């Protein structure tokens with residue numbers, strides 16, 4: 393069995409060679425090759441050999457690529473295919489809405505993955521997966537063969553009636569994939585009149601980042617309270633209750649005077665009159681932020697890999713191999729597990745997956761009792777935050793990851809200290825995935 397201490401020992405070995413990674417289209421600053429840096433962190437390990445393609449360079453994909461090289465060594469050839477030139481973090485993106493961050497401050501390049509870890513980076517959009525022939529196809533026709541495939545494409549959205557067109561979506565942005573829409577939503581909030589209404593909706597679970605929408609409501613309401621007298625925040629939640637950190641958010645909602653409605657299901661949105669029609673009635677708004685229902689990234693649903701409700705991929709949580717597709721592993725938001733759809737958990741799943749793959753390449757079985765943890769900090773005001781954390785352990789009886797101790801732990805109250813800790817946690821997590 394390959395033990396963690398062996399990996400650590402091997403990580404310290406110097407003078408290891410690396411393969412020159414291929415390149416196509418990433419930012420110029422990322423194009424340098426520093427093979428000596430890779431030599432310092434990518435060991436040579438006899439008997440570990442394999443070829444992995446990773447689709448999606450986000451929280452799950454970047455982490456699995458990096459740890460496959462760190463733990464598997466030079467014998468594990470890793471190609472990471474990502475359609476964007478840089479990654480934009482969703483984590484902390486609610487702070488763009490109150491002007492505390494910019495989208496640019498949340499961007500991470502792929503230079504370290506290429507230069508330090510010798511990962512072959514390819515910019516492209518994967519359109520087809522052939523699990524039998526073990527190859528994938530990019531939109532430009534490029535074919536890539538693999539021994540093992542990792543999919544971490546994140547989410548895509550169901551269509552909300554009234555928001556089918558690009559024009560309607562520009563008027564009512566979801567801003568649930570950080571980027572241009574996040575800045576657009578910030579600008580709409582900043583332009584709201586005094587006494588205006590910001591109406592947002594939360595889809596039925598499961599969705600990306602359980603506390604995220606409630607955090608958004610608090611951050612926006614906090615800013616409006618200080619900058620737009622009389623403005624209101626109205627939250628239409630399709631769920632029967634707050635889905636994470638209820639104590640912190642109920643306190644935040646009371647503090648900010650947020651109007652919160654449960655079991656509120658959207659029928660359609662009229663972008664002409666800026667009205668949301670729900671089972672509870674019509675709500676008029678100055679700014680509407682509908683967070684649509686979600687499913688795994690299109691590369692999964694389009695290729696028939698979503699076996700859970702037609703939306704997510706069921707996996708073996710010892711390896712993250714898809715239950716019905718040999719050689720295809722799915723991590724992060726796109727997989728269906730008992731763990732939350734969160735960046736911290738995507739990072740953890742990536743490590744369990746990388747470890748299991750390296751063991752498999754060495755002819756070994758996966759770790760029979762993996763442990764993961766999830767941490768989430770939620771800003772409630774511009775300088776206070778709350779947190780939620782849980783440790784998950786493998787439960788052999790059910791084959792699932794179960795919360796150790798039975799329940800997640802929530803901060804006793806929001807505080808300025810928590811806010812400071814949040815920034816440290818964020819930087820540490822992003823470094824673990826991208827640096």
Ligand SMILES: Cc1cc2nc3c(=O)[nH]c(=O)nc-3n(C[C@H](O)[C@H](O)[C@H](O)COP(=O)(O)OP(=O)(O)OC[C@H]3O[C@@H](n4cnc5c(N)ncnc54)[C@H](O)[C@@H]3O)c2cc1C
Pocket residue numbers: 447448449450451452453473474475476479481482483484485486516517518519544545546547567568569570600601604689690691723724725726733734735736737738767768769
């Ligand atoms: C507002 C907000 C706040 C959040 N806050 C937190 C938080 O505080 N803590 C936390 O843990 N999580 C948080 N999250 C959740 C977190 O962002 C996600 O859970 C995490 O990003 C999931 O990682 P992933 O790898 O599955 O997907 P992503 O990080 O979204 O990465 C997917 C990548 O795949 C690429 N891709 C997709 N399809 C293809 C294709 N066909 N070809 C090539 N590339 C492709 C995409 O471009 C993208 O870069 C938050 C989310 C939001 C929206």
